[in-house]
Amino acid sequence: MQDSSPLLPALVIAAAAGAGVWLLRRSWQGKDSNHAYVLGGWALIAAAIAAPAWALGPARGPFIALALVSTVALALVAGNYTRRAAKARAARESLAPEPSDRATTxxxxxxxxxxxxxxxxxxxxxxxxxxxxxxxxxxxxxxxxxxxxxxxxxxxxxxxxxxxxxxxxxxxxxxxxxxxxxxxxxxxxxx
Structure with missing residues (x-):
């Protein structure tokens, strides 16, 4: 059995994962999420993880896919990073409670x-x-x-x-x- 190169399947995995993550980010950026984008994004990510088992084998295919999907997702999220000035907020009672005010010994x-x-x-x-x-x-x-x-x-x-x-x-x-x-x-x- 000849060992196939994982380069072409890796590019397909990265493209499918990138499209899936982009669809998810697009649906989450709006005020009301579009269910078609959410379903399409998760379907593309699931396909990008499951499909390489046939192309690369059941042992290394899913592991290469998981590494690539997480790397592509991190790259897309980090690529849209913007630094904004923090808004001044008034103190509210609904925030998480403060730690115990008990004096430590x-x-x-x-x-x-x-x-x-x-x-x-x-x-x-x-x-x-x-x-x-x-x-x-x-x-x-x-x-x-x-x-x-x-x-x-x-x-x-x-x-x-x-x-x-x-x-x-x-x-x-x-x-x-x-x-x-x-x-x-x-x-x-x-x-």
Missing amino acids: KWRETLRWLLAGPIGMVAAMGVGIAWAALAPGEQQTRLVIGGLIVPVAWGACMAWTLADNRILRATAVLVGVAVASFSAAILKGFA
Whole structure:
């Protein structure tokens, strides 16, 4: 079997994705969105992702398509970037509430730092290791996905603990997740 060059299908993918993103941007720029533009845009993007499976093969076609669609979408959105002066707005009551006005103490700051850093990392590692031990599939795939889960889960732990006003709740949840995930991984083992 001869390996085909991905250049021509890549150009078709980029053109279809560009047209789809342009249709979506055009529908979203108006005051009332045109459903034909929305449906056409999503249909072109879906076709640009699904169709390369036949041209480039089921293994590399969708992955090349996803990379190209996201790159083209980013280029089109970034190409229309304009910097405007911020409008002065009056203070409103409907905005998001301010963080707690409670005075911080040294132990709260230390606990918040520990939750966002090492405790959140341990909980995230526990989730990744539990995924690698408990999820179905090949060992290599489980290890890779488990390894990719760790930084995302750690970022989520950091964002949550720094945004939440109730430190003891965050402490209980993160310690509970760490204990439960490591316990499940230890009981199952990696086989």
